[in-house]
Amino acid sequence: MRNCDPDVPLPNNDPRWQDFSLARGDQAMAALEKELSWRPEGQFVHATFVSHRGAGKSTEILRLTERLSNEYEPVYIEATVEMDPFRIEAEDLLLNMALAVEERMRERGTPLPADLLKRVTGWFDEVVRTTRWDSVIPEREARDRLIAASGGAVRELLDLVSQAAYMAHGAVITRADAERAVASRRQRMRDLINANGWLDALVRLARDKQIFPDKACMDVLFHRLAFKYNGDGWYDVHPLVAEIPEFMNARHDLLR
Known part of the structure; x- marks a missing residue:
């Protein structure tokens, strides 16, 4: 089989x-x-x-x-791991391609020229600026909370901002709106984890910082409950998963 x-x-x-x-x-x-x-x-x-x-x-x-x-x-990119395969945006794809190429060239010992990296970074900075974050989310605390809760994933950040905007009572997103969006996303994750029995896989991945040969490990990556980060190529759970009570208790028991 x-x-x-x-x-x-x-x-x-x-x-x-x-x-x-x-x-x-x-x-x-x-x-x-x-x-x-x-x-x-x-x-x-x-x-x-x-x-x-x-x-x-x-x-x-x-x-x-x-x-x-x-x-x-x-340079091979697995969309089911690096991105949400059901909601891929052009910016997501281009960003992941750029990161993958940069990582591969460093591995070969032929890093990309600094001026080229600066141009690429400038392009993505421009994309981010066009969203006009300051006018939509004027409170720095609200912006910081949403960014931290995204785990560094652009798709996650946009989803959280959209949810916060939907829940907002006024024309801008406040810290309270951000917390409501975070709580909603965290509860959906909690239900998904508990319904599928993925808690042990997440605790193990958070401990080892590497993937392992188990279907549950691939499932949590597929559903963006964990991410792969650049540099040395390490993995960790989504920051909102780390706030779920069952995960915190299981992780504490493992490390005790």
Whole structure:
């Protein structure tokens, strides 16, 4: 049964792989490989490889990146881990791509030029400024609370701000509005954790700061109850999970 998990893509050279291009009715991957191989240096290929879930996209992409590893430096991002796959925004995707490329280049010992990083950072700063946070959330304490409660995830922050705005009694978001939004999000997380029995997995991840081979570990990442952070590549639970009574008690018992 372990060999039949439809959510796990096959690595390159896996003996279970079969060529289904004839049944699919096209040679999409072969065409994409040619396009990437023949494209002159300095020119870009913008391609979208789509199909229904479980059709083998990730498997084929992994095989393609291996075949082109001498020509390109592949950077693979799992949307189900790094982003909310049901609510991906352009800013989320671009930010995660930028972070992944920067991390990969540092790992290779060829960090990106400082001027390029400055340009990228400036672009994202401009995106954040256009939201006009000060006019929407004039209280610094309210802004700090929402930012801290987001765990550093842009999608989480936008969700919290939207919820706080919905609950606000006036034209701006106050600290009380922020706390109501945080409490609502925290309770939804609490219900999700308790209903699925994910408490032990979250406590273990918070202790070890690394993922482990267990479906519950992948589930909590999928549902954004935990995040992967940059730098040395460590994991931790969502800051609102850390405020849930059951989690705090279980963590205290583990460390006692």
